[in-house]
Amino acid sequence: MSAAFAVEATQGKARAGILQTRRGLVRTPVFMPVGTQATVKAVSPDELRELGAQIILGNTYHLHVRPGEKLIRRLGGLHEFMAWDRPILTDSGGFQVFSLAKLRRVTPEGVHFQNHLDGTPTFIGPETSMEIQRDLGSDIVMLFDECPPHPCSHADAAKSLELTLAWAERCRAWWDAQPQEWRPLVFGIVQGSAYPDLRERSARALVEMGFDGYAVGGVSVGEPEHEMFAAIENSVPFLPEEKPRYAMGLGTPPQMLEMVARGVDMFDCVLPTRLARNGTAFTARGTLNLKNAPFAEDPSPIEEGCTCAACRDFSRAYIRHLVKAEEILGLRLVSLHNLHFYLNLMRQARERILDGTFEEFRRGFVAGYKAA
Amino acid sequence: MSAAFAVEATQGKARAGILQTRRGLVRTPVFMPVGTQATVKAVSPDELRELGAQIILGNTYHLHVRPGEKLIRRLGGLHEFMAWDRPILTDSGGFQVFSLAKLRRVTPEGVHFQNHLDGTPTFIGPETSMEIQRDLGSDIVMLFDECPPHPCSHADAAKSLELTLAWAERCRAWWDAQPQEWRPLVFGIVQGSAYPDLRERSARALVEMGFDGYAVGGVSVGEPEHEMFAAIENSVPFLPEEKPRYAMGLGTPPQMLEMVARGVDMFDCVLPTRLARNGTAFTARGTLNLKNAPFAEDPSPIEEGCTCAACRDFSRAYIRHLVKAEEILGLRLVSLHNLHFYLNLMRQARERILDGTFEEFRRGFVAGYKAA
Numbered sequence: 001m002s003a004a005f006a007v008e009a010t011q012g013k014a015r016a017g018i019l020q021t022r023r024g025l026v027r028t029p030v031f032m033p034v035g036t037q038a039t040v041k042a043v044s045p046d047e048l049r050e051l052g053a054q055i056i057l058g059n060t061y062h063l064h065v066r067p068g069e070k071l072i073r074r075l076g077g078l079h080e081f082m083a084w085d086r087p088i089l090t091d092s093g094g095f096q097v098f099s100l101a102k103l104r105r106v107t108p109e110g111v112h113f114q115n116h117l118d119g120t121p122t123f124i125g126p127e128t129s130m131e132i133q134r135d136l137g138s139d140i141v142m143l144f145d146e147c148p149p150h151p152c153s154h155a156d157a158a159k160s161l162e163l164t165l166a167w168a169e170r171c172r173a174w175w176d177a178q179p180q181e182w183r184p185l186v187f188g189i190v191q192g193s194a195y196p197d198l199r200e201r202s203a204r205a206l207v208e209m210g211f212d213g214y215a216v217g218g219v220s221v222g223e224p225e226h227e228m229f230a231a232i233e234n235s236v237p238f239l240p241e242e243k244p245r246y247a248m249g250l251g252t253p254p255q256m257l258e259m260v261a262r263g264v265d266m267f268d269c270v271l272p273t274r275l276a277r278n279g280t281a282f283t284a285r286g287t288l289n290l291k292n293a294p295f296a297e298d299p300s301p302i303e304e305g306c307t308c309a310a311c312r313d314f315s316r317a318y319i320r321h322l323v324k325a326e327e328i329l330g331l332r333l334v335s336l337h338n339l340h341f342y343l344n345l346m347r348q349a350r351e352r353i354l355d356g357t358f359e360e361f362r363r364g365f366v367a368g369y370k371a372a
Numbered sequence: 373m374s375a376a377f378a379v380e381a382t383q384g385k386a387r388a389g390i391l392q393t394r395r396g397l398v399r400t401p402v403f404m405p406v407g408t409q410a411t412v413k414a415v416s417p418d419e420l421r422e423l424g425a426q427i428i429l430g431n432t433y434h435l436h437v438r439p440g441e442k443l444i445r446r447l448g449g450l451h452e453f454m455a456w457d458r459p460i461l462t463d464s465g466g467f468q469v470f471s472l473a474k475l476r477r478v479t480p481e482g483v484h485f486q487n488h489l490d491g492t493p494t495f496i497g498p499e500t501s502m503e504i505q506r507d508l509g510s511d512i513v514m515l516f517d518e519c520p521p522h523p524c525s526h527a528d529a530a531k532s533l534e535l536t537l538a539w540a541e542r543c544r545a546w547w548d549a550q551p552q553e554w555r556p557l558v559f560g561i562v563q564g565s566a567y568p569d570l571r572e573r574s575a576r577a578l579v580e581m582g583f584d585g586y587a588v589g590g591v592s593v594g595e596p597e598h599e600m601f602a603a604i605e606n607s608v609p610f611l612p613e614e615k616p617r618y619a620m621g622l623g624t625p626p627q628m629l630e631m632v633a634r635g636v637d638m639f640d641c642v643l644p645t646r647l648a649r650n651g652t653a654f655t656a657r658g659t660l661n662l663k664n665a666p667f668a669e670d671p672s673p674i675e676e677g678c679t680c681a682a683c684r685d686f687s688r689a690y691i692r693h694l695v696k697a698e699e700i701l702g703l704r705l706v707s708l709h710n711l712h713f714y715l716n717l718m719r720q721a722r723e724r725i726l727d728g729t730f731e732e733f734r735r736g737f738v739a740g741y742k743a744a
Binding site: 037038043044045046066067071076081083313314315321322325330331 | 409410411413414415416417418438439443446447448453454455668669671681685686687689690693694696697699700701702703704
C-alpha cells in the first residue's frame with residue numbers, strides 16, 4: 001500500500017506533515033474530535049468546520065450496533081448521513097468490543113458478544129470490521145485488533161499479539177481483494193502492552209505487511225503516564241519515517257505535546273467533550289471546574305485571549321449558571337471551548353515545528369500546565 | 373403610560389403592528405421563544421438571531437431563584453449576561469409561584485413560598501416582582517398576578533381577581549415612582565378565569581389604570597380549547613385598539629392563528645423546545661414523532677421546503693438516529709426546526725394581514741393541520 005504522507009519539517013523527533021486522504025489534506029500534528037455515534041457530542045458539523053477540525057473519528061462498534069452500517073450505506077455513507085464532508089477516520093471496533101460489550105467470546109475467527117444496548121448477539125471479526133468501515137465510507141480504516149487489559153502478563157500479551165497479527169494479515173488480504181481505486185487509507189495498530197519486545201515485534205510485523213500509517217494502541221488504558229510514554233518510545237523507532245503515526249485515545253494537553261515530541265502525528269481523545277459535560281474547561285494553566293463558587297460572578301471568559309465562540313461572547317459566570325442549571329447551552333459552550341483548545345494546541349505545535357521553536361513551546365506549555 | 377404601538381394593517385380583528393421597545397422594534401404578530409433560565413433551551417443567541425427571533429421571554433421566578441437578579445444586575449443585566457441584544461419580555465413570576473413553588477401562602481402583601489430547587493423560603497410580592505424585573509433589565513415587564521387554578525368557582529375567581537387588581541395598582545405605583553427615562557414597557561394581565569363578567573371587569577380596571585400593553589392570562593392552564601378562545605373573546609373587546617395584546621403561554625400552531633384572528637399580537641410558548649426534547653417536530657400537516665420507525669431510512673428533511681438549518685443539512689433518518697441515541701445534536705436540530713416553524717408562522721400571518729389574505733391563510737392552515 002502506498003502512503004500519501006509528506007513530512008514538511010522536523011524538530012528532534014517532532015514532525016509537521018501533510019496527509020493526503022481521498023477527501024482532502026490533513027495537516028499534522030492533528031487532533032481528531034471523536035464522533036462516536038455519528039456526531040461529535042453536542043457540536044454541529046458547521047461548528048466543527050468553524051473550529052477548524054480537519055478530520056473526525058467515527059466508531060465502528062457503535063454505528064454497527066445503532067443505526068447499522070447498512071442503513072448508513074443506503075443513505076449515502078457516514079459523510080452524507082451526518083453532513084460532514086471532510087475526512088473521517090473510523091476505529092475498528094476492537095477497543096469497544098473489549099471495553100463495552102457483554103458475554104464476550106474470542107475465537108480465532110473474531111469476537112462473539114452481546115451488544116451493550118439490548119444484548120443482541122453480535123459477531124465482529126477482522127473481515128466484518130473492514131466491511132463495516134467500507135460501508136461507512138471511512139477515509140482512514142483501522143485494523144481490527146484485540147485489546148488486552150491493563151495490567152497483562154507477558155504470556156497473555158504475547159498470545160493476544162499473535163492473534164492481532166493474524167487478524168492484521170486477514171484485514172490486509174481483505175483490502176487487497178477490493179478495488180484499489182478510491183480505496184481508503186488503512187492503518188495498522190501496534191499492540192504489545194507494556195513489553196518492549198512485544199511492541200517491537202508488533203511494529204516490525206505490521207511494517208512488513210505494509211500499511212498507510214501506524215497507530216499505537218493499548219495506551220491510555222489505565223496505565224501510569226511513564227508507561228504510556230514508554231509504549232510510544234518502544235514502538236516509534238520501528239515505524240517508517242515516511243508514514244503517519246497515531247497515538248490512540250490520548251490524552252491530556254501536556255501528554256499530547258510529549259507525544260508530538262516523540263514523533264506522533266495524530267491524536268483522538270474524548271476528554272474535551274466528556275469533561276465539558278461536567279463543566280470542566282481546559283486552559284493553558286490547567287483545567288477549571290466552572291461549577292466552583294469563585295466563578296459565580298466572574299465576568300471574564302473561560303480563558304483570556306481565547307478566540308473560541310464561547311470565550312468571545314460569554315462569561316465564566318454565565319457558563320457556570322448554565323452548567324449548574326443543567327442547560328444544554330452550557331455544555332455546548334464548554335465543548336466548543338475544549339475542542340478549540342485541543343485543535344488549537346495541535347495547530348500551535350505544527351507552527352512551532354515549522355518555525356523551529358517547538359521545543360521551547362513544549363517546555364513552556366508543560367511547565368505552565370497544572371494537572372487537575 | 374404612553375404606548376409605542378402602531379397598527380399598520382388589519383383584516384377583520386387580526387392586526388399587523390409595530391411595537392417600539394427601548395431595545396428596538398418588534399413586528400407583530402410575533403412569537404417569543406421562551407428562555408426560562410437565561411437561555412432558550414438548547415439554542416444559542418446566534419442561532420436565535422439567525423432564526424429571526426425579534427424578542428425572547430425570560431422568567432422572573434427562575435432567575436430570582438438561580439442565579440439571582442442581583443448577581444445578573446452586577447454583571448450588567450440579563451441582556452449582557454446571556455449575550456442577547458434584542459428585546460426581552462419578562463414574566464412576573466406569578467404563574468411559576470402558583471405552579472412550581474411549594475408551601476405557598478398568599479397574603480395581601482404577596483406570596484411566601486419555598487422555592488422548587490432547595491426549598492429556601494422566599495417572598496415575591498408586586499413590588500418585589502417589579503424590582504426583580506427592573507434588575508434583570510427587562511424591556512417589557514409583566515404585572516405580578518395571582519393565577520387561579522382551573523377549574524375555579526366564580527367566588528374564588530372573583531376574590532383572586534380583586535387581589536390581582538390591588539397588586540396591579542401597587543405595580544403601577546411602583547413604576548410611577550421610578551425614573552421615566554429608559555423605562556421599560558409595562559403590561560397588565562387580564563384574569564377572571566372562565567367568567568365573562570370577571571374578564572370584563574379585569575380588562576376595564578386595568579385599562580383604567582393604563583398600561584403599555586395588555587396580556588390575557590389564565591389561559592392554556594388545562595381548560596378545553598373552546599374555553600381558551602372564549603377567555604380571549606371575553607377580554608379583547610375591552611382592550612384598547614392602540615395597545616398590543618399578548619396571549620400568555622399559547623399554544624399549538626392553529627391556536628395561535630385563531631388567536632391572531634381574534635386580535636392577539638404576541639405569543640410565547642414552550643411547546644417548540646419542550647416537544648423537541650421528545651423528538652417531536654412541527655410541520656404544516658401536524659406534528660411528527662421522529663422516533664417512529666417509518667423515519668428510520670427516510671432521507672427527506674423534517675419538512676420539505678423548510679429553510680431552517682436542520683432541514684437544510686439533515687435527514688429525518690439522521691435526526692431520528694440522534695434522538696434515539698440521546699445525542700444532544702438531535703434535540704438541538706429539532707428545537708431549531710420547531711422554533712423556525714413558530715417564528716415563521718407568525719411572520720407569514722403578518723405578511724398575510726399586510727396583503728389582505730390572512731383569512732384564507734388561517735383557514736387553509738387550520739384545515740391542513742392534523743392535531744397529534
